[in-house]
Amino acid sequence: MMQAAANGKPLVRFQPFLLGLGFLLLIAISTGTVWLVNRAAADAARLAEARLVQNKLSNLLLNVRRAESSQRGYLFTNNAAYLDDFHHAEPDARRLIAELQQLSKSNSRRRATITRLSTLVDAKFAELSHTIMLNGAGKREEARREVIGGKGREVMTSLRKLIYQAIADEAELAALRIGQSRRTNNLLLVVSLIGAALIVLIGAISIVLVQRNTRQREAARAELAVTNANLERIVAFRTADLTEANEEIQRFAYIVSHDLRSPLVNIMGFTSELEALRKDIIEQVKSLSTELARVKTQSVEADGSEGAAEEVAIDQLGHDFDEAIRFIKSSTTGMDRLINAVLKLSREGRRQFAPQVLDMDRLIAGVLQTVAHRAAEQGATLDAANLPPVESDRLAIEQIFANLIDNALKYGRAEEPLQIEITGRATASHVIYNVRDTGRGIDPKDHQRVFELFRRSGPQDRQGEGIGLAHVRALLRRLGGTIALSSELGKGSTFTVTLPRGWPADNRGPHE
Amino acid sequence: MNSAMSERPVQIVMIEDDEGHARLIEKNIRRAGVTNTIMPFASGSDAISFLFGADGTGAANKGKPLLVLLDLNLPDMTGIEILSRIKSNDHLRPIPVVVLTTTDDAAEIQRCYDLGCNVYITKPVNYENFANAIRQLGLFFSVIQVPVSE
Numbered sequence: 075m076m077q078a079a080a081n082g083k084p085l086v087r088f089q090p091f092l093l094g095l096g097f098l099l100l101i102a103i104s105t106g107t108v109w110l111v112n113r114a115a116a117d118a119a120r121l122a123e124a125r126l127v128q129n130k131l132s133n134l135l136l137n138v139r140r141a142e143s144s145q146r147g148y149l150f151t152n153n154a155a156y157l158d159d160f161h162h163a164e165p166d167a168r169r170l171i172a173e174l175q176q177l178s179k180s181n182s183r184r185r186a187t188i189t190r191l192s193t194l195v196d197a198k199f200a201e202l203s204h205t206i207m208l209n210g211a212g213k214r215e216e217a218r219r220e221v222i223g224g225k226g227r228e229v230m231t232s233l234r235k236l237i238y239q240a241i242a243d244e245a246e247l248a249a250l251r252i253g254q255s256r257r258t259n260n261l262l263l264v265v266s267l268i269g270a271a272l273i274v275l276i277g278a279i280s281i282v283l284v285q286r287n288t289r290q291r292e293a294a295r296a297e298l299a300v301t302n303a304n305l306e307r308i309v310a311f312r313t314a315d316l317t318e319a320n321e322e323i324q325r326f327a328y329i330v331s332h333d334l335r336s337p338l339v340n341i342m343g344f345t346s347e348l349e350a351l352r353k354d355i356i357e358q359v360k361s362l363s364t365e366l367a368r369v370k371t372q373s374v375e376a377d378g379s380e381g382a383a384e385e386v387a388i389d390q391l392g393h394d395f396d397e398a399i400r401f402i403k404s405s406t407t408g409m410d411r412l413i414n415a416v417l418k419l420s421r422e423g424r425r426q427f428a429p430q431v432l433d434m435d436r437l438i439a440g441v442l443q444t445v446a447h448r449a450a451e452q453g454a455t456l457d458a459a460n461l462p463p464v465e466s467d468r469l470a471i472e473q474i475f476a477n478l479i480d481n482a483l484k485y486g487r488a489e490e491p492l493q494i495e496i497t498g499r500a501t502a503s504h505v506i507y508n509v510r511d512t513g514r515g516i517d518p519k520d521h522q523r524v525f526e527l528f529r530r531s532g533p534q535d536r537q538g539e540g541i542g543l544a545h546v547r548a549l550l551r552r553l554g555g556t557i558a559l560s561s562e563l564g565k566g567s568t569f570t571v572t573l574p575r576g577w578p579a580d581n582r583g584p585h586e
Numbered sequence: 587m588n589s590a591m592s593e594r595p596v597q598i599v600m601i602e603d604d605e606g607h608a609r610l611i612e613k614n615i616r617r618a619g620v621t622n623t624i625m626p627f628a629s630g631s632d633a634i635s636f637l638f639g640a641d642g643t644g645a646a647n648k649g650k651p652l653l654v655l656l657d658l659n660l661p662d663m664t665g666i667e668i669l670s671r672i673k674s675n676d677h678l679r680p681i682p683v684v685v686l687t688t689t690d691d692a693a694e695i696q697r698c699y700d701l702g703c704n705v706y707i708t709k710p711v712n713y714e715n716f717a718n719a720i721r722q723l724g725l726f727f728s729v730i731q732v733p734v735s736e
Contacts (some may be wrong), residue, residue, distance in 0.1 A: 336688055343606065343610040421691065
């Protein structure tokens, strides 16, 4: 799989390049096609122009001939009606020459031909007009001689030859244009075909690449799904292990603390028995020593100071005895407190939660009610309002806040009246409550330590075992929440409790 | 001591595996002025075979003025089991059972009362409290009327 992914990588990188190349080709082909189409259009226009020029040249010749035949008719019949055509033909010929000159602007060869043509036409019409004028003036013979003289015929022949030559030239030009146009069209076709082929090719390559990509992605997704399933299984295993270990620890704590109490009962009990015996023993010793002193006095001379010393020694003995007993008792009491704390924590760890939606305003008001008397005695103010509701275990939440509020009340400052304020807000998934006090605060180095079992911070001038916050943290952990502390020594502390808004389905309850 | 307790004095059956505890309980009972016979049993099975007799029906002890002091933590069986067996036996049911244990678990205490235990006493480590509890138990013995027969 890894190998396939490695192979797939350059292809994936190649794909945008291929796509870009395709687009470039498409643009080039389009530009080429547009250029070729324009060229074909230009070719066609020039071809049409050549045809038009041919047409006009023929027309010109026709008009000159028309004028000549009209002149001949007039001279022959002497009838002025024959001159109608002549009068029409001359302006028509002039107009055609002007049009031809217009069409010759971009063609110098054509321009030269038309100039020559114009001269010849002028000469021809001059000759025709002259003969008609002579005939009109009654010099019929003079006109006839001029026609026979052949000068007009000569001009007409050159004119005809020139026009035929020009028409042939235009035909040649047209043939050239036709050939050019055909080549352009062929090129256009070839370019279009190549373009189409290239587009099809790029499309095919793209499809292949996309398909390969999709296959790789599918494979990767399948592998990911397998990995996920594996991970879930691993997590489930680990969770089961942890749960089991946790339960084992709970059981262990319970059994140990329970079994530790039995010998402690004995130690305490028999210590008290010893204490009760002490009186008897000291009495006994005292009476014996008195007896001894009396016997001694009887044998030797009386010595009062010795008896007194004896008395002091016995008192000292009693004193030492009491001290030993006192230490044993205070130690066993302390040990019992610790065992009780462990027992309590372990019992809490095994308790089954009953989640419900809690009206936190009412719950906190209830907790504050229980400490109201104490707060009044200390002159402390308690405030709580607008707390968002949460779905959790009522007893656990009550214990958490009772502990935090109790702590706040316990560790006030002598110089300033204590203020305790409980605020809260809700986020999309969690609710956050702050228990803020203006008490003595906690040294930053102890911020973590205060949450540990049997650890306390600051001057040890208040009753306590150091289990309150440990208990709070353990409870919150089981509820899926957390606790954080921000505090400044001598200013006050804020404990921030964060809980999930709803009861998490896989909460770490006792799995029994 | 007490004339009210008739000619057949109550015998105290003490089921306690810890020798020290047994001794302390006995001492304090005596200190409270109770002179009744105390029969100590260090294991559950010994106590069961005494209470239920050779035939295991408990008929042997029917109507006998007995009182059971029961520890819940025994090496061979739990005190809860002994309690439930006594209270489910027709002959032994009237015998008062005083449960004495180190556990102060509310759930366990409730369970003992549900099974028919008459008094539940937690063995406190604070010796004065313990001695006091035992002495009160002594007073309790002096007023208790153990039924002679069903």
